[in-house]
Amino acid sequence: MKPQPTSRNFKRNVVEALDNEQLQRALTNVPAGFIEKRRKAREKLPEFDALRDQARDIKNHTLRHLDLYLEEYETQVTASGGHVHWCETPEDVNAAVIEICRKHSARSVTKGKSMVSEEVHLNAALDEAGIEPVETDLGEYIIQLRNETPSHIIAPAVHLNRDQIEADFRATHTDLPADRNLDDSSALVNEARQILRKKFIDSDVGVTGANLLIAETGTSIIVTNEGNGDLTLSLPKVHVVLATIEKLVPTLEDASTILRLLARSGTGQEFSAYTTYSTGPRRDGDPDGPEEYHVILLDNGRTNMLGGVFQDMLRCIRCGACLNHCPVYQAVGGHAYGWVYPGPMGSVLTPSLIGVDEAGHLPNASTFCGRCEEVCPMRIPLPKMMRHWREREFERHLTPAMIRSGLSVWAFFAKRPALYRVATGVAMRLLKLWSGRDGKLETLRFAGGWTKHRDFPAPQGSTFMAQWAKRRHD
Amino acid sequence: MTEPAKRQAILERMRRALAVDADDTARRATVTKRITEHAPNLIPARARIAHKDQTALFRQQAEAVQATVTDVKTEEDVPEAITEYLRSQNLPQSVRYGEDVLLNGLPWRAKSPTLELNKGPAQPADEVSLCRAIAGIAETGTLVLTSGIDNPTTLNFLPENHIVVVSAKHITGTYEDVWQILRKEYGERTLPRTVNMISGPSRTGDIEQRIELGAHGPRRLHIIIIG
Numbered sequence: 001m002k003p004q005p006t007s008r009n010f011k012r013n014v015v016e017a018l019d020n021e022q023l024q025r026a027l028t029n030v031p032a033g034f035i036e037k038r039r040k041a042r043e044k045l046p047e048f049d050a051l052r053d054q055a056r057d058i059k060n061h062t063l064r065h066l067d068l069y070l071e072e073y074e075t076q077v078t079a080s081g082g083h084v085h086w087c088e089t090p091e092d093v094n095a096a097v098i099e100i101c102r103k104h105s106a107r108s109v110t111k112g113k114s115m116v117s118e119e120v121h122l123n124a125a126l127d128e129a130g131i132e133p134v135e136t137d138l139g140e141y142i143i144q145l146r147n148e149t150p151s152h153i154i155a156p157a158v159h160l161n162r163d164q165i166e167a168d169f170r171a172t173h174t175d176l177p178a179d180r181n182l183d184d185s186s187a188l189v190n191e192a193r194q195i196l197r198k199k200f201i202d203s204d205v206g207v208t209g210a211n212l213l214i215a216e217t218g219t220s221i222i223v224t225n226e227g228n229g230d231l232t233l234s235l236p237k238v239h240v241v242l243a244t245i246e247k248l249v250p251t252l253e254d255a256s257t258i259l260r261l262l263a264r265s266g267t268g269q270e271f272s273a274y275t276t277y278s279t280g281p282r283r284d285g286d287p288d289g290p291e292e293y294h295v296i297l298l299d300n301g302r303t304n305m306l307g308g309v310f311q312d313m314l315r316c317i318r319c320g321a322c323l324n325h326c327p328v329y330q331a332v333g334g335h336a337y338g339w340v341y342p343g344p345m346g347s348v349l350t351p352s353l354i355g356v357d358e359a360g361h362l363p364n365a366s367t368f369c370g371r372c373e374e375v376c377p378m379r380i381p382l383p384k385m386m387r388h389w390r391e392r393e394f395e396r397h398l399t400p401a402m403i404r405s406g407l408s409v410w411a412f413f414a415k416r417p418a419l420y421r422v423a424t425g426v427a428m429r430l431l432k433l434w435s436g437r438d439g440k441l442e443t444l445r446f447a448g449g450w451t452k453h454r455d456f457p458a459p460q461g462s463t464f465m466a467q468w469a470k471r472r473h474d
Numbered sequence: 475m476t477e478p479a480k481r482q483a484i485l486e487r488m489r490r491a492l493a494v495d496a497d498d499t500a501r502r503a504t505v506t507k508r509i510t511e512h513a514p515n516l517i518p519a520r521a522r523i524a525h526k527d528q529t530a531l532f533r534q535q536a537e538a539v540q541a542t543v544t545d546v547k548t549e550e551d552v553p554e555a556i557t558e559y560l561r562s563q564n565l566p567q568s569v570r571y572g573e574d575v576l577l578n579g580l581p582w583r584a585k586s587p588t589l590e591l592n593k594g595p596a597q598p599a600d601e602v603s604l605c606r607a608i609a610g611i612a613e614t615g616t617l618v619l620t621s622g623i624d625n626p627t628t629l630n631f632l633p634e635n636h637i638v639v640v641s642a643k644h645i646t647g648t649y650e651d652v653w654q655i656l657r658k659e660y661g662e663r664t665l666p667r668t669v670n671m672i673s674g675p676s677r678t679g680d681i682e683q684r685i686e687l688g689a690h691g692p693r694r695l696h697i698i699i700i701g
């Protein structure tokens with residue numbers, strides 16, 4: 001069944017996530033793993049920040065000429081014997097994939113990890129059409145067993161603990177001996193490997209995503225670590241690539257610049273184990289590889305982001321760094337966001353793709369600490385865009401009355417600098433008075449949900465503006 | 475709507491959003507120029523070093539991602555290096571490889587008479603495959619393999635053990651160097667069906683972020699550098 005977005009219930013989702021012990025235990029792995037590894041990878045490459053500037057410029061240039069690069073790309077795909085399918089909506093994508101499967105009488109489809117597949121709910125559509133979708137990325141395989149959606153864009157099962165996965169494997173792989181030892185992760189990895197091997201070999205159609213598309217050569221790139229994506233695209237008769245229009249880059253050189261950032265930002269690796277460039281189907285004399293190569297090119301609302309305040313979001317390369325570094329994501333995980341894309345990138349993208357009515361709460365899921373923008377390899381101004389959404393939501397009066405009145409009070413003072421200074425000074429002294437000796441407020445009126453799981457530090461010293469004025473004097 | 479109609483609609487919407495005209499020749503010229511010039515962007519200093527240092531860096535980086543590396547003086551030494559490696563890992567004395575000229579020309583019979591040799595793309599029962607890389611990239615210890623009858627792509631992924639031979643003279647600094655090599659060999663705007671960049675054996679961190687080798691692809695990647 002197609003999962004429905006629950007972004008509307010963001011507040012309730014957050015409360016549930018904070019009370020979920022299993023989830024809270026699993027989430028401790030996020031900062032411990034990704035953040036430290038990224039920091040080290042960045043340190044080892046002195047040019048890292050200069051590459052970020054270039055990557056931003058490459059994408060900005062591409063987006064400004066996107067119509068032409070898409071035409072160039074399509075010409076090259078066709079010249080190498082592949083097919084491009086232009087799709088407006090998720091339904092178009094599913095219909096195109098199902099048609100390809102039917103043409104080849106495919107009973108099962110092996111799949112590499114693809115966020116576009118999640119966006120269009122391809123698995124549900126395949127199921128309905130009587131075609132078995134088989135996720136082969138280990139994380140995706142696990143959540144498919146659990147009938148869940150990914151909770152992270154590069155680590156789909158990051159919300160789970162080893163013992164939960166062991167229980168799922170025991171419940172699903174019932175033809176294996178019940179007393180087998182599954183005590184460590186490597187036993188689980190091996191079991192999944194054995195089970196999926198047969199699926200790879202029996203599969204008729206392989207579906208993968210694309211990290212980038214190259215206009216110069218009509219090439220699609222996948223970046224993976226497990227090798228499942230490569231078995232998916234090299235063993236079946238047909239390779240279907242799911243991609244969205246903003247994945248384009250002009251040249252192989254441009255792709256290389258962006259790839260220097262992708263793994264370092266996401267997993268903290270210098271380069272992922274496998275970077276694979278696919279151009280068309282099997283050539284004359286090739287002893288293996290797919291006989292047909294299809295690219296499904298989806299828009300799904302992205303052209304509407306061009307030329308406007310959200311265009312910068314189209315630079316996103318789905319590295320996951322903004323999720324890993326986000327205090328809100330770290331506290332509640334990905335499912336609370338209620339749709340396919342979680343974390344800061346999701347808070348910006350989701351309202352664009354499924355509408356502000358559905359996802360209007362998400363841009364509030366931010367403390368505006370700015371870490372997401374600091375780590376984004378594509379230098380996407382995520383906090384600024386979240387603010388844009390908040391403003392829009394405010395104008396549309398979708399915001400609960402409480403927040404609205406809070407914001408109008410703030411706006412009233414913000415427009416009157418002298419009053420603002422006085423008022424914030426007063427408020428700070430009040431908060432300090434309420435707090436105990438340790439300077440922490442255990443409850444905050446109007447923000448009980450926030451203080452239930454943490455203390456609110458009472459402001460210390462003088463206001464920012466007072467300090468600023470003092471520094472300028474010094 | 476048919477696919478051509480959708481294509482038209484998407485491109486038109488895009489041009490409206492960007493406030494551009496389909497017949498703007500200056501824009502088209504910009505795009506053509508960028509593609510035909512394919513100028514490199516910033517190249518990290520790490521790999522802009524003398525060739526012999528690049529070989530050392532390649533080795534160091536490949537080992538950092540859990541590949542094993544040996545070097546041999548000449549091509550003739552490769553069969554023995556393979557036999558020895560298989561023995562050290564308790565693997566069967568049997569490999570599969572493609573029609574690569576260098577691999578085909580090795581003195582197999584004379585040097586490794588007991589080694590079983592199979593040809594062609596990977597079969598599910600294969601335990602060890604052998605390939606030749608067209609290049610090794612120093613900056614990240616990355617091997618580059620291209621599809622075709624010489625080195626079938628499935629050999630890179632299906633067997634649990636992957637042995638790759640690369641000539642020291644084919645070790646280079648950066649990804650960009652490889653694009654230039656491929657353009658020379660295949661022509662502008664053309665690539666072989668698959669180009670595989672491989673850095674270390676298969677791995678996953680999907681269970682509690684602990685890295686496990688051999689998720690779906692090879693558990694072991696062994697590199698033999700010639701020369």
Ligand code: SF4
Nearest residue numbers: 316317319320322376
């Ligand atoms: S917004 Fe930036 S940091 Fe977040 S996933 Fe996209 S590219 Fe990565």
